[in-house]
Amino acid sequence: MKFDAPATTNPIDQLKVVGQPVDRIDGPLKTTGTARYAYERHDAVPNAAYGYVVGSAIAKGRIKSIDVAAAKAALGVLAIVTAENAGKLEKGRLNTAKLLGGPEIQHYHQAIAVVVAETFEQARDAGQMLRVDYDREQGSFDLRGGMDTAKPAGITAGPPDTAVGNFGSAFAAAPVQLDETYTTPDESHAMMEPHASTAAWDGDKLTIWTSNQMIAWGVGEVAKTLNMPKENVRLISPFVGGGFGAKLFVRSDAILAALGARAAGRPVKVTLQRALVINNTTHRPATIQRIRIGTTRDGKITAVGHESWSGDLTGGKPDGAVSQTRMLYAGADRMTATRLAALDLPESNAMRAPGEATGMMALEIAMDEMAERLGMDPIEFRILNDTQVVPDVASKPPSQDPQAINNREAQSPSKDKPFSQRQLVQCFRTGAERFGWDKRIAQPGQVRDGRWLVGIGVASAFRNNQLTKSAARVRLETDGTVTVETDMTDIGTGSYTIIGQTAAEMMGVPLQKVAVRLGDSSFPISSGSGGQWGGNNSTAGVYAACVKLREMVAQKLGFNSAEAAFSDGEVRAGNRAVPLADAARDGSLSAEDAIEYGDLDKKFQQSTFGAHFVEVVVDAATAEIRVRRMLAVCAAGRILNPKTARSQVIGAMTMGVGAALMEELVVDKRVGFFVNHDLASYEVPVHADIPHQDMIFLDETDPMSSPMKAKGVAELGICGVAAAVANAVYNATGVRVRDYPVTLDKLIAKLPAVG
């Protein structure tokens, strides 16, 4: 189905099932421990041996030799695979470093071997018996040191640099200016389930039960890495214990399980120990961001500039921290720039809302600082600079600045591009009332509650909505039930449930009559899960398949498909009603289709908006920071299931608190690794850190997004949270921290004396 015109009324608009806050249909499986994850597939693979991945002890250099003799002779050991005996391996298209290193080592804890044994304990013990001799080389591990030699690099949302008008002269002429630099640290996804895979060969056919967000990408990557045809690779990933971007890609667990299984001649399962999750796989890169904003005296932004530096291994990509600055606020003269430094740290890549998550951490503090300089309320300052068209491609009068002219010519059509929906202002108005924003005292450090200094803060939320093809197969079974099959994944988001709701709505059956089967590469290729694109695209694909199935049913039962209504288990038109199941009495009916998109997203900018409100308290003596309450107001198209969507948003808010107050992968710049590579030392919020969360979805349907009229929401929830926390800390204490995480050591010297 081609979606190339705005959606009109369709069966989803009935909202009998879609839009209802139903419990997640996979919930009972998870709460009873019967949802089997990749490392627990004893049902499918009863005789798997255990693989243990050994990571490199150096960050850069070469392996001179690996002595495997002791490990090979150890109790229970079945096979050891290193680069020496693995055969020829390619690098995956989406990987920056090789998944099995050696002799060249590209980063710390790059996998150099998998040891396969009868038990996990035997494999681990033998893994620790490898004697590896390295030639260590000096690497680059310091982003700040790499700034000068960093190079322009494109981001997902566009070119590295953009310019409209003449930022330099407009900023210089602005009567009120801000020029500040902000930093965000490297972060780990820290999902609960580590990367894990069980691999089994049947001749030259390989099946991997794995934990992966993007099944079709994964099949291609496994096939490329192992030099085999895609047709011979099957990935199965029905349950994923959290991903946040860490599992967009095939990692060493999958490849080394496959290589281990081939070497051992039996199925092998591999999970990465937490230290390897952190230094072997991907992470969100650190950024250094310079933001300049110029305004008129009454607060109109005239110039905005955002430059960002991040690092990655050679061949990698930068963080897209400047993305939202191209779209979020008005301003005639503007520039963004993205620079990438070559570092020899583990490879960086996407983590929940890559780009906006880090960019909003900086931009939204800058907006708070600017509002203060202007003596304006930070909400009113944002509302004053709202825009209904994308400012970075808005048409401008000719400039005399040659560089600006060149840049404009490089841009595609120079006309206003409106947002499909933009309720940023409504998010702030609604949130301000619910949160009690009018009680805020603008002057910082004024509110005291016993030992606590109290402050509140606010920030915008912004994240783009991405459209991508997604297919599904829907089958009407002979008993009148409906089965949906798609390689879509549920990474804890609620995909099973919203896909079931979509099929139930379309086919006119209760949700209990729908079986949803996900995460298998033998099913039609979906959008997969990532970039908050999964919900809207995958359900739209199911919608397309259901439209096709409805036509088949109508034809079978002698209805005109345009007139047939599907509800209550029946197909009706005029005064005729036939049980749906009758259409399958001669055998099940199956339909497959995909949603494919036209250029609506070129004509209309599709983005999601929100406002975050946070109250924090700061211990006046110790400077410990604790969140007291949070509110998010989100406008993100139709909410397909308010219950699962809420879970996504409050989870994202929690992750935002982590980014604000504690999460930091600490780089040892001498050795080149993330030092705090376990969950005791890489702290993420616990329950005690998150006392009260509230959230509101504004009513919105977006006919430009898909027949579902939905957009993503799971990443919107994190964007801006950390800045709202940092702004609240400033309001509580008067101390402005521009280097995340905002920890007590950055405040304590500036707090008033105790006593």
Added chain:
Amino acid sequence: MKPFTYERANSPAQAAASASRVDGAKFVAGGTNLLDLMKLQIETPKHLIDVNGLGLDKIEETAEGGLRIGALVRNTDLASDKRVRKDFAVLSRALVAGANGQLRNQATTAGNLLQRTRCPYFYDTNQPCNKRQPGSGCGALQGFNRSHAIVGASDACIAVHPSDMAVAMRLLDAKVETVRADGAVRSIPIADFHRLPGDTPQVETALGAGELITSVTLPKPLGGAHFYRKVRDRASFAFALVSVAAVVQRDGSGRVALGGVAHKPWRVEAAEQKMPQGAKAVTAELLAGAKPTEQNAFKVAVVERTLGAVLAEAKG
């Protein structure tokens, strides 16, 4: 984890005898720290002596009016004991500030005293660590040391002791009762129990080979107001950046001990004479000779300010 042999001991003396007989033996009780370290091969005992069946799990009143706490009393049981809560509240508060419910249910009194540092370089066997591998160097000294010692450290080691419980016990002048292989018992003042790193950071306590902790005794109650303030980035389930244990009497006199600042619970009795003069004076003496790093210099201010808040609260 290296293969090891395992036995269940029936009496403290038998456990101690086994430990001195078998080279590379270790006692195991709650296992909350030891088993993790064994998985990473930071600890590689050849023989484990399970002491959980020794019956050392009672809290009894002593003739002197204090308490004798069996080595195997679980942290949860100790923290919730009525006598502890009433007369040694600082200990109860320190215990519940540590770890989480599940760990406190499992962890024992003796094991808590013997837990090892959480320095990340100690935990990563690719990195140098004089405590794990004497002579290999200290990764933290010029590396990541935000949570490390500011006082009493050496060029060999700047790790801190992670226990909360031990800080309260140091404040209370507890004694560690032990039995040796020959059946001899002794009582070690807790001040002498944990060592500073010096040139031998791998030696962390005064225990001899095979010596088994049987109990910890607390002298008679001190009275006064009890405080345990644990300062950390995360609200729960995090090790202390700094902790302040204090008992303050009505006349302003009292005691103070610190966690998170040294290789052992940190107390300087002479500094306590300054308590009536306030936190600044006490801290100056408590942390005299402190050599913080650039990353952990903030701890000095945290100590002084937290103690200041405690003294202010005690005053009412």
